[in-house]
Amino acid sequence: MNEVKCECGHVNPHGTVLCESCGNILEEKERQKQLVDMRYEGSARRSQTYNKTIVDKIWNFFSSVKVGVWLIVVTLVASALGTILPQEMYIPPVGTAAEYYEDQYGWFGKLYYDLGFHNLYSSWWYLILIASIGISLVICSLDRVVPLYRALNKQRVTRHEGFLKRQRLFGVSDTPPSSDSLQKLKDNLKKKRYSIREENGNILAEKNRFSRWGPYVNHVGLIIFLIGGMLRFVPGMYIDQVVWIREGETKVIPETEGEYYLHNDQFILELYDKENDGEVFGEALDRNGMVVKNYQSNVTLYKKDGDTVPGEEPELDKVKDFQIRVNEPLKFEGFALYQVDYKLNELNKMTFTLQEKETGKEFGEIQIDLFDPKKSYELANGYSVDVMSYFPDFEFNSDGEPATKSRIPNNPAFIFKMITPDNPEGEISFVAIQETIEPMGDNEYKMAFKAAETKNVAGLTVRKDLTLWIISLGGLIFMIGVVQGAYWNHRRLWVRAVDGKVWTAGHTNKNWHGLKRELDDIFAGTGLDVPKEQLTDDGKKG
């Protein structure tokens, strides 16, 4: 292909602006300029010229920084859109999402839902945007780091005059090059930790070249970070599930293949109180009312012993007791159980007494386990109570019949049959909270509510995240790249004897002020002129 051979003899890839070796200007346009564009050392980046196949076209599209920046801007705008209304996963689970958005936010909510913004962060187009940023990152980096490495690696000590005089810092000293002054210069450079190469009496002093790789190290970190995010979609790598456990209940922990069980001994909600927590909180507590001090689940972790299948009574070995608090998860085998939610005072048992309405005389109490009511409760002296129907979460359904909404006793209701010596056939009574219906006419007896036992329920998150270390590694490399590129500058000084004069030129990739101050020190006592700023004030901006 049409490679470019420089007059120094070095063969450059097509599209090179400045010869990789001597810095000679290879592109005619560039010669008109007062200063050369030193970005990427004038190497053949974004090889736009290879634009023949579809692969090259795709490559060149993603290789453009302009495209990359636009992708980031569009993604930022999209991410912001997703925060205007709550995402679907955060809305209360009543009714359908479509209804919720319209009810709560009117036409805008409907539009938001219709556009799919209620699930924005997992929509295909959002994922494609993120993925495009990733692709752009890889291709942009590859397209720049390779030529830059080549150019920095192949650079010669003796640079072309046209290159030197178009550097931002450039100077010509009329004094003929004496070995004394050059020796002094070299000593000064060494003191400043420059590494020095010499060729025919010409000098290239250079330091901190590694800082040029900072952005690419940073991009590698980002790509590792994205890979970590991608791995979350691989089954088994990332688990995030909620499990609800009542006090006294033992449940299998989801996603542990039935290996681990958890028993909830107690759920505790503690509030700050003025007496015990010191005077200092008094004022704040008066202002805010209740302030929670601690959410805690006292649990016992069990491991299954032996080969039972689900449904069989498992043999459980106790692993440990633990107190799960917010930010103090129970950890075992890569899993962590976090305290995330709770429900206080869920009805668990109810006590009723069989009472004769007229006299108020009682004939014994029955205690009903709301999770496992018995069919029949025997009382003394020929009295008994049958539970004909039980509705743990009672409502009247659309046909006007009593029904239950769920198996949780949020609003328990019963149909009792009260068998007494007076009414051996039994009297029917429908009993719900604060409500009694006697469908067969007036009864002589009633079931009077006596007491209720409640239990707390702990809501725990089962979390396993094997991607975390990859994401952390990506973050670490990202930061190393930032530091590498930001806290060091790649500085170079060229010294060349031309027609009995000494030409000097300086370059840095950032912090020109720092380089100038350093050059002042380096040139002190050498008798040579410090290279001067060639950039006019207009050009300096930006």
Place this chain on the structure above:
Amino acid sequence: MKKQRLVLRTAILLVLIAAVGYTLYANFTKDDIQKVEVGKTAPDFVLVDMEGEKHRLSDYRGEGVFLNFWATWCKPCEREMPYIDNQYQHFKDKGVKVLTIDVGESELVVNNFIERHNLSFPVMIDKGEVQTAYGINPLPITFLIDKDGKVVRSHTGELNESTVRQFMEEIQP
């Protein structure tokens, strides 16, 4: 040189596209990933039905198993029950076993339901382990298990009578 560049670029692009493709695919299938995959052996379980009879799934190798998870509060479950019962009567001597599992309600409630709908097939109550093993979330859900214990189909949602019949024919050995 030019050829090499094309090959290199194509390779890199393919790797990137594969990664993106996989992520998109995984993201869109994550909601309907069943714990129990079609073609795999159905997780074994042991439950005792309301009549006191013990059922171990793996004991029914050689027969097709129509496995249905339900609850009394679930309207679609209630509607499909009579169809399942009808077809159960028809297929029970043809090597199709019907097992239905209530998702942990009280015996009283389940027995009342059985009585009300006159159900004749075995009904079991699971306190949670079997549901966890099968990853049950929305109800009703039906699994069809063939004579080798492999899952041939899982169906979420209400069934009508002809679908129930089709399903049972599908697993009839």
